Amino acid sequence: MLTTQQLSKIRRDLHQMPELALQEQETQKHLLQVIGQFNQQNLQVMTFSQLPTAIIVRIQGSHPVKTIGYRADMDGLPVQEKTNLPFSSQNEGRMHACGHDLHMTVALGILSYFSDHQPQDNLLFFFQPAEESESGGKLAYEQELLAGQLRPDEFFALHVTPDLPVGTIGCRLGTLFAGTTEVNIDLYGQDGHAAYPQRANDMIVAAAQLVDQIQTIVSRSIDPVAGGVITIGKLEAGVVRNVIAGHAHLEGTIRGLTQTMIERIDERLRAVAAGIAKSYDAKVDIQLNQGGYWPVENNPELTAEFIDYLQQTPQITYQETQPAMTGEDFGYLLAQFPGTMFWLGVEDRAQLHAATFNPREEAITVGVETMIGFLTAHMHRDEGEQ
Numbered sequence: 001m002l003t004t005q006q007l008s009k010i011r012r013d014l015h016q017m018p019e020l021a022l023q024e025q026e027t028q029k030h031l032l033q034v035i036g037q038f039n040q041q042n043l044q045v046m047t048f049s050q051l052p053t054a055i056i057v058r059i060q061g062s063h064p065v066k067t068i069g070y071r072a073d074m075d076g077l078p079v080q081e082k083t084n085l086p087f088s089s090q091n092e093g094r095m096h097a098c099g100h101d102l103h104m105t106v107a108l109g110i111l112s113y114f115s116d117h118q119p120q121d122n123l124l125f126f127f128q129p130a131e132e133s134e135s136g137g138k139l140a141y142e143q144e145l146l147a148g149q150l151r152p153d154e155f156f157a158l159h160v161t162p163d164l165p166v167g168t169i170g171c172r173l174g175t176l177f178a179g180t181t182e183v184n185i186d187l188y189g190q191d192g193h194a195a196y197p198q199r200a201n202d203m204i205v206a207a208a209q210l211v212d213q214i215q216t217i218v219s220r221s222i223d224p225v226a227g228g229v230i231t232i233g234k235l236e237a238g239v240v241r242n243v244i245a246g247h248a249h250l251e252g253t254i255r256g257l258t259q260t261m262i263e264r265i266d267e268r269l270r271a272v273a274a275g276i277a278k279s280y281d282a283k284v285d286i287q288l289n290q291g292g293y294w295p296v297e298n299n300p301e302l303t304a305e306f307i308d309y310l311q312q313t314p315q316i317t318y319q320e321t322q323p324a325m326t327g328e329d330f331g332y333l334l335a336q337f338p339g340t341m342f343w344l345g346v347e348d349r350a351q352l353h354a355a356t357f358n359p360r361e362e363a364i365t366v367g368v369e370t371m372i373g374f375l376t377a378h379m380h381r382d383e384g385e386q
């Protein structure tokens with residue numbers, strides 16, 4: 001089993017090599033190298049041409065009644081790290097700002113334990129590319145990576161959160177995370193000389209109005225008790241001060257706790273964008289893509305058992321959390337397989353996705369020990385029920 005020092009070294013190595021969605025080649029190489037050092041007796045380590053950076057490791061159980069899956073996401077974000085840590089990202093403009101380096105390390109810690117202590121049930125460790133975009137979970141399912149002998153009967157995963165202290169685990173019955181829709185909007189007008197606005201059709205003004213009107217969607221069209229979010233995170237338009245912009249490009253994300261809510265916001269956004277296009281005599285191209293970012297719905301029975309385990313474990317503080325507006329393509333996988341996702345406290349003042357995000361590493365052993373303890377108890381419970 002990996003020691004705390006070994007886990008920390010692995011996490012720091014992974015932290016230095018963040019790669020974007022579906023480009024996780026170095027990360028995969030590193031994971032395979034670490035896994036190669038574990039006891040291989042009951043392990044089957046697999047990669048796949050259909051999703052080249054994914055890894056699945058199957059551990060054969062001693063007398064299995066089912067296959068239990070555990071998923072860790074692998075990709076980083078297009079963020080320039082500003083932590084000044086000695087093990088900062090070595091990849092310019094890329095950062096593990098969402099804690100996926102910790103997610104992978106926790107998975108390796110659990111995997112290394114069960115490679116030395118054969119579990120009763122089969123275990124499946126899915127190192128998943130592309131959580132931040134491209135929806136690697138959905139791709140894996142559609143390309144039948146998680147089928148046949150590799151089909152999990154249950155699936156578990158965690159996400160780190162800076163909002164909880166180390167030693168605290170957050171979870172809830174029902175919806176843990178929102179579903180999301182990725183938004184891409186292009187507005188097309190007429191470029192021209194800054195001195196002759198009457199001869200051009202300015203898409204900076206149209207885009208500014210669009211961003212402004214978008215703010216009314218949640219505040220005026222959505223039930224405030226149900227809630228929703230629409231954020232425009234990127235707006236590009238124009239080339240220089242004295243040229244009127246004939247094109248504007250906007251990117252954003254919609255968040256809602258139910259499919260109905262997401263669809264309602266999608267519909268309002270289409271209507272508002274069409275209205276702006278009409279009033280500015282512009283052409284609009286709007287692309288809304290939900291991919292696999294479905295709401296994360298925790299399975300009632302498994303999650304109740306998991307929460308019960310946490311409440312009875314003295315080293316852990318359990319906290320019931322509110323649903324969060326973060327998205328996760330594990331939501332897609334939980335729509336196919338029953339399971340539970342939970343928050344692992346890593347306590348930091350910086351938020352997820354911030355360039356200064358610096359999660360506390362002591363949380364790694366909390367994650368590893370929690371999952372080893374829970375899975376062991378869970379498998380024994382199955383044995384008792386046979």
Ligand SMILES: CC(=O)N[C@@H](CCC[C@H](N)C(=O)O)C(=O)O
Nearest residue numbers: 132133180181182253326327328
């Ligand atoms: C936990 C987390 O931060 N997840 C991401 C998931 C990305 C969702 C999708 N690409 C989108 O932007 O809509 C998040 O941003 O919540």
